[in-house]
Amino acid sequence: xxxRIGDTAPDFEQESSAGRIRFHEYLGSSWGVLFSHPxxxxxxxxxxxxxxxxxAAEFARRNVKVLALSVDTVESHRGWLPDIEETQGTKxxxxxxxxxxxxxxxxxxxxxxxxxxxxxxRSVFFxxxxxxxxxxxxxxxxxxxxxxxxxxxIYSLQLTDSNSVATPVNWKPGEDVxxxxxxxDPAVLKExxxxxxxxxxxxxxxxxxxxx
Numbered sequence: 001x002x003x004r005i006g007d008t009a010p011d012f013e014q015e016s017s018a019g020r021i022r023f024h025e026y027l028g029s030s031w032g033v034l035f036s037h038p039x040x041x042x043x044x045x046x047x048x049x050x051x052x053x054x055x056a057a058e059f060a061r062r063n064v065k066v067l068a069l070s071v072d073t074v075e076s077h078r079g080w081l082p083d084i085e086e087t088q089g090t091k092x093x094x095x096x097x098x099x100x101x102x103x104x105x106x107x108x109x110x111x112x113x114x115x116x117x118x119x120x121x122r123s124v125f126f127x128x129x130x131x132x133x134x135x136x137x138x139x140x141x142x143x144x145x146x147x148x149x150x151x152x153x154i155y156s157l158q159l160t161d162s163n164s165v166a167t168p169v170n171w172k173p174g175e176d177v178x179x180x181x182x183x184x185d186p187a188v189l190k191e192x193x194x195x196x197x198x199x200x201x202x203x204x205x206x207x208x209x210x211x212x
Contacts, residue, residue, distance in 0.1 A: 003109065003125070003136065005135065009034075009127045015098045016067075017077040017081060017092075017095055017098070023067075027065055030063050030129060031065070031126070031127065031128055031157075033065075033067070033150060035066075035150075037069070038116070040070060044143075045070070046087060050092070052092075053084070053092045056093065058151055059151075062155070062158060067096075069099050069105065070098075070119075070120060071105060071119065072098065074098040076098075099120075119141060121138055121139065122138065122145055123137070123138050126154065163209060165177040165178060178207075195208060
């Protein structure tokens with residue numbers, strides 16, 4: 001199946017390096033990042049999982065639970081994780097799903113047959129506490145992902161959910177944001193943005209929000 005933004009993220013139950021996972025139960029009231037890697041004991045995946053582990057405090061600060069997946073077995077995952085710790089200088093403490101039956105990969109359309117009939121591509125799904133898919137990113141197996149960008153997307157989603165703003169091109173946390181065009185009432189604007197705003201065009205208005 002093809003998942004689109006706004007769809008409910010499919011629930012599943014599957015074994016992992018940290019025991020059996022019931023996905024929606026695992027997420028609870030947290031945000032989630034579910035990402036696939038093509039195979040264990042491969043160089044790019046080793047760097048990706050290591051870097052994700054190093055970002056544990058940032059994910060926790062944003063109430064995000066991370067869950068990786070490949071079509072390898074639990075035994076393979078558990079044999080590979082010490083290599084990540086040794087080569088990347090960090091311990092992987094988030095679960096890595098064992099999807100040997102490709103159940104989850106099929107649910108989330110992570111196998112693209114024109115790329116590989118067996119291995120997953122590098123898919124990322126951003127899931128909010130209501131279990132809705134809020135964003136997706138897909139890379140080929142040969143291209144390691146930018147996990148700083150993954151964090152940036154999370155920051156943007158959480159910020160724009162509660163502030164009637166959008167984030168402009170190349171935005172980073174702490175930079176100016178854009179007030180949504182639908183907000184036009186002067187009294188509401190003054191209440192929501194007492195710090196004021198800068199209007200470049202009637203539809204393009206910048207403001208600053210405190211970084212949290």
